[in-house]
Amino acid sequence: RLDASDLNRALATTRLTELGAPACQLAAEDIRDLLVSNCCQELSSLDISSNHIAPDAWDAFQIAKCRLRSLDLSGTPLGAISLENVLRQESLSELRVLHLNRCGSAMANMQALAASRFWTHAEVLRMEDGTIPERSLEPLFRSAGSPNLRVLDVGGNYFRDEGVRGLCGATWAGSLTTLNLSRNYLTNEAARLIAGCEGFTQLRTLDLSYNNRHDQPDADPGDQITDAGLWAVIESPHLANLRHLDVTGLQFTGETRAALKRRFGRGLRG
Numbered sequence: 001r002l003d004a005s006d007l008n009r010a011l012a013t014t015r016l017t018e019l020g021a022p023a024c025q026l027a028a029e030d031i032r033d034l035l036v037s038n039c040c041q042e043l044s045s046l047d048i049s050s051n052h053i054a055p056d057a058w059d060a061f062q063i064a065k066c067r068l069r070s071l072d073l074s075g076t077p078l079g080a081i082s083l084e085n086v087l088r089q090e091s092l093s094e095l096r097v098l099h100l101n102r103c104g105s106a107m108a109n110m111q112a113l114a115a116s117r118f119w120t121h122a123e124v125l126r127m128e129d130g131t132i133p134e135r136s137l138e139p140l141f142r143s144a145g146s147p148n149l150r151v152l153d154v155g156g157n158y159f160r161d162e163g164v165r166g167l168c169g170a171t172w173a174g175s176l177t178t179l180n181l182s183r184n185y186l187t188n189e190a191a192r193l194i195a196g197c198e199g200f201t202q203l204r205t206l207d208l209s210y211n212n213r214h215d216q217p218d219a220d221p222g223d224q225i226t227d228a229g230l231w232a233v234i235e236s237p238h239l240a241n242l243r244h245l246d247v248t249g250l251q252f253t254g255e256t257r258a259a260l261k262r263r264f265g266r267g268l269r270g
Contacts, residue, residue, distance in 0.1 A: 145172025
C-alpha cells in the first residue's frame, strides 16, 4: 500500500508533472491529500487506476491546486459512479486525455461525457472492457464532440453493428487516427459501414480483433467478421490512409490473408 502522507513528505521539495500510482490501495482520503500537496501543484498527468477509491472522492479535484491534462480512473468506483462530478471541476478544465477502462456501462457516464467540457476538446478517450451497450452511446454520437479527438479505444464492449453505425454518423469521428473496436460483437456489416464511412479518411490504425463468435461469450453465429468484411476494408477508398490493421482471432481464407498482406504489409497484425 502506498502511504500518501509519506509520499507527500518525501517529495515536499519537488514539483511533479506526472504521477502514476495504479493498484496501490489508495483511498479517497489519499487522493485528497495528494491533490493539495506541494509536490502535486504542477501535476498535469495522474494515473490512479485500479484503486478502490470511493465515489465521494470527487471533491479531491475540487480542492486540487493542479490543472490536469491526462487522467486515468480505470477500474475505480470513482470513475464508475462520480464521473459527472469529477469532470465539472476546474482542475480538469484543461483535460485532454481520459481513461475509463473497466468502469462499467452506466448510461449516466455517457451523458456526463457528452455534456462535459472535456468532450469539447478531448484528444484521447479510452473505455475498454466496460460492457457498454450500443443503446447507451447515443448521447455521445449526437454531441458535437471535439474536433481534436485522435484516439477512441472502446474494445471489449457491446457496440455491435448499430453502435458502429452511430459512430460513423458522429460529427467528431472524422478526426480519429486510431480506433479500437476489438471484441464488440461486430459482423461483416460493421466492417462495411467502416469501409463506407467518408469521415474516416484520417484513420491510420484500426483494431477489429476477436470479433469472432468463438472468442465472444454468448455471441450469435453471425457475430463475426470474416472474408466479406475484410475485403470491404481492403478495397475502401475512404481508408486510403489506414496503415495498421489488427485482425487477430478472425477467421478468413488464405486468399484474403494474401490480400491483407499486400495492402498493409508490416502493418498487419494477426
